[in-house]
Amino acid sequence: MPFVYLLFVLALTLVVFPVRRADIKNIHSTIVTSEERSLIGRMPTNSDQVAIWIDIKEFPDPLPRLIIEAEDRNFYYHIGFDPLAVYSSLVSHLFSDGRRGGASTITMQLSRILHPEWKKYPVLIRKGLEISNAIQIEFWLNKEEILESYINLVPIHSNAKGFPLASLRYFKKNIRFLSMEESVAFIILMRNPNPSYETFSKRYIKLYESFTKQTFYDHSLLREIYDAIFKAKGENIYALSEEEGHYLQWIKHQYPNQTETFESSLSKEMQSHLLSILNSELQTLKRWNVSNASLIVLSLSPEEKNIVQLKAMIGSKNFWDENEGMVNGSLSYRDAGSTIKPLLYASAIERNLVQIHTIVPDEKMTFSLGGGASYVPRNSDLKYWGELSLAESLSNSRNIPAVSVVNQYGMENFLNTLREFGFTHLRQSPDFYGPGIALGTGGASLFQLTRAYASFPMRGVLPKVFLGKADGQPIYFGETKRMFGEDTAEEIESVLSNAKLRTRAFGRRSYLDFPFPVALKTGTSKDYRNSWTIAWNESFVVGVWVGNFSGDKTMQVSGSFGAGRIVQNVFRYLVQIKPSQNIPSKFTDLINFCKESGALASEDCPKMSLLYSKRKKKPDICKLHRKENFKITHMNFIYPQDGQTFLYHPNDAMMTQMIPVKIRNWSKIPDTDVYWNEKVVKQIPSSGEFRIPIERGDHQLSIRTGEKILDRVVITVK
Numbered sequence: 001m002p003f004v005y006l007l008f009v010l011a012l013t014l015v016v017f018p019v020r021r022a023d024i025k026n027i028h029s030t031i032v033t034s035e036e037r038s039l040i041g042r043m044p045t046n047s048d049q050v051a052i053w054i055d056i057k058e059f060p061d062p063l064p065r066l067i068i069e070a071e072d073r074n075f076y077y078h079i080g081f082d083p084l085a086v087y088s089s090l091v092s093h094l095f096s097d098g099r100r101g102g103a104s105t106i107t108m109q110l111s112r113i114l115h116p117e118w119k120k121y122p123v124l125i126r127k128g129l130e131i132s133n134a135i136q137i138e139f140w141l142n143k144e145e146i147l148e149s150y151i152n153l154v155p156i157h158s159n160a161k162g163f164p165l166a167s168l169r170y171f172k173k174n175i176r177f178l179s180m181e182e183s184v185a186f187i188i189l190m191r192n193p194n195p196s197y198e199t200f201s202k203r204y205i206k207l208y209e210s211f212t213k214q215t216f217y218d219h220s221l222l223r224e225i226y227d228a229i230f231k232a233k234g235e236n237i238y239a240l241s242e243e244e245g246h247y248l249q250w251i252k253h254q255y256p257n258q259t260e261t262f263e264s265s266l267s268k269e270m271q272s273h274l275l276s277i278l279n280s281e282l283q284t285l286k287r288w289n290v291s292n293a294s295l296i297v298l299s300l301s302p303e304e305k306n307i308v309q310l311k312a313m314i315g316s317k318n319f320w321d322e323n324e325g326m327v328n329g330s331l332s333y334r335d336a337g338s339t340i341k342p343l344l345y346a347s348a349i350e351r352n353l354v355q356i357h358t359i360v361p362d363e364k365m366t367f368s369l370g371g372g373a374s375y376v377p378r379n380s381d382l383k384y385w386g387e388l389s390l391a392e393s394l395s396n397s398r399n400i401p402a403v404s405v406v407n408q409y410g411m412e413n414f415l416n417t418l419r420e421f422g423f424t425h426l427r428q429s430p431d432f433y434g435p436g437i438a439l440g441t442g443g444a445s446l447f448q449l450t451r452a453y454a455s456f457p458m459r460g461v462l463p464k465v466f467l468g469k470a471d472g473q474p475i476y477f478g479e480t481k482r483m484f485g486e487d488t489a490e491e492i493e494s495v496l497s498n499a500k501l502r503t504r505a506f507g508r509r510s511y512l513d514f515p516f517p518v519a520l521k522t523g524t525s526k527d528y529r530n531s532w533t534i535a536w537n538e539s540f541v542v543g544v545w546v547g548n549f550s551g552d553k554t555m556q557v558s559g560s561f562g563a564g565r566i567v568q569n570v571f572r573y574l575v576q577i578k579p580s581q582n583i584p585s586k587f588t589d590l591i592n593f594c595k596e597s598g599a600l601a602s603e604d605c606p607k608m609s610l611l612y613s614k615r616k617k618k619p620d621i622c623k624l625h626r627k628e629n630f631k632i633t634h635m636n637f638i639y640p641q642d643g644q645t646f647l648y649h650p651n652d653a654m655m656t657q658m659i660p661v662k663i664r665n666w667s668k669i670p671d672t673d674v675y676w677n678e679k680v681v682k683q684i685p686s687s688g689e690f691r692i693p694i695e696r697g698d699h700q701l702s703i704r705t706g707e708k709i710l711d712r713v714v715i716t717v718k
């Protein structure tokens with residue numbers, strides 16, 4: 001009577017608690033799709049064991065048959081367990097040394113995989129649970145569904161769960177293309193995940209011969225298969241194709257939450273197209289000792305203010321590469337070279353320390369680092385161009401003006417600005433980085449740089465990056481923050497999209513010239529180890545790095561030559577998706593400035609046309625080139641300029657904070673004096689260059705001959 005009652009309870013349990021294929025399938029990983037709604041891959045949820053789920057119809061022909069033959073010959077005829085096998089296993093458990101016999105059916109093994117928590121029970125109880133659960137599974141699922149779940153979930157080797165994943169990880173191929181020989185190897189590993197080569201080959205030959213009824217002879221193939229599995233570099237791979245491997249790893253790291261779906265913003269079509277551009281350009285760059293590259297594409301949408309979308313993330317040329325593939329180059333910190341300058345100048349303009357037309361010195365300068373050490377910045381061409389406008393020094397990427405601006409800005413202040421731009425890895429003190437921070441020595445990742453540059457097309461707003469929706473909820477990277485004004489953004493953008501302005505450094509025709517509007521900045525780090533180009537228009541921001549993961553030098557590959565050629569191709573592809581248009585300026589007007597004095601151009605001045613803020617006061621008209629002055633030698637201040645602001649930093653060494661002064665034609669007119677706040681400055685060298693110590697307040701510098709004032713500037717030290 002109790003037995004009948006027990007059966008009744010069992011039958012009731014079976015019916016009340018269904019086992020669904022969808023549940024088995026989904027609890028194990030998050031489905032990640034692309035913008036086009038195609039499957040990119042799966043991410044693990046609760047454990048590091050990852051499943052990629054492949055439909056049984058897609059398994060290669062002999063695989064299911066081989067598994068049944070090796071694991072459970074009666075699979076199609078039992079109801080979840082094999083009474084005879086269980087009986088004999090019970091006997092051997094009770095009367096021998098307790099070693100487990102081959103009593104587990106595929107269904108019972110599946111039950112064990114689905115319930116890892118049962119491991120803690122004594123073996124007899126566990127077996128009982130497995131058997132009843134196996135019966136339940138058989139009641140709700142058909143044999144095909146059971147087999148499909150099993151093949152997708154069975155642990156094979158070192159965190160690789162399921163045949164589809166193991167196939168991707170060890171043989172770099174979709175399960176559909178798994179060979180008979182490779183399938184046999186996995187079947188061995190299901191029982192013994194870490195066999196020696198000897199054990200492996202013995203069992204292999206035995207299984208192979210029993211499956212095929214043929215003699216196995218290809219021992220070199222066997223060795224190859226063994227090595228492919230046991231020499232594989234660790235880590236989880238769960239992307240369906242190589243383009244998205246790095247992306248999935250990163251997303252998993254960013255969002256470890258368990259969700260069923262992650263609809264990413266990534267475009268699969270764009271990813272695969274860009275990867276092929278990258279690889280074909282790398283073929284050419286090989287000759288210059290360049291071995292790898294990374295790429296980021298962010299897209300702007302007119303509807304969503306303050307947000308950009310991550311459209312492409314390519315970490316390296318080949319995700320499966322044995323040595324370097326796993327490194328996501330778009331997230332590595334590298335010497336950022338000149339890519340930092342636009343961020344520096346935009347922030348300095350925003351603080352009124354300089355203006356886009358300000359004349360800055362590009363001359364030999366020494367900056368004291370304290371303790372007797374000093375820093376002498378150099379330009380990449382090892383030349384000094386003399387005085388030039390901020391606009392030209394930005395577009396021609398002069399180093400010394402950048403160092404002198406960061407000096408005005410203050411190291412501590414600029415480090416904080418960079419941290420606000422998202423360079424959160426800059427945790428050291430200003431002394432650690434030194435003034436070289438203006439030249440990228442603090443390092444940056446391609447992803448950070450590309451996002452920071454998005455502040456230009458976003459008109460001063462550092463955007464948060466939309467990555468996708470997890471179970472319908474939007475997921476962002478970072479926070480939105482206004483970094484500088486709309487007018488400043490337009491000023492910098494117009495300089496960096498002006499091919500004419502950069503001719504002096506980059507030549508007339510280069511990879512940086514486009515037949516449509518694109519603004520860009522290149523960067524090259526010391527010894528040509530890193531070549532960068534970040535470019536944007538109103539719809540996309542593209543960042544490209546090329547170099548070597550090993551840190552080896554390239555053969556003089558600059559940012560414009562290496563990364564520039566890839567950006568050129570990438571943008572030509574992107575404008576096919578969204579044409580690039582000239583955006584009319586809203587916050588600035590086109591103004592003619594004098595190239596030499598930085599003042600408003602007169603008719604006789606060498607001119608440069610720059611966008612200049614509507615809200616700022618225009619400078620006076622150029623005195624240097626006015627006709628009446630032509631006959632006499634003109635003497636005036638090249639720098640500082642009238643109205644310029646300097647910041648005083650109590651923590652920095654006094655020496656680094658002297659204000660550089662340069663006078664045009666000094667010593668050409670006799671009996672002239674320079675006054676610093678009504679006090680004569682003594683011993684001015686014949687070059688007309690000197691420095692004055694910094695003091696807070698408004699100061700006046702003037703050049704006088706007798707009672708006549710030849711030039712006068714007022715500067716402010718804050």
Ligand SMILES: [Zn+2]
Binds near residue numbers: 595597601624
């Ligand atoms: Zn002029």
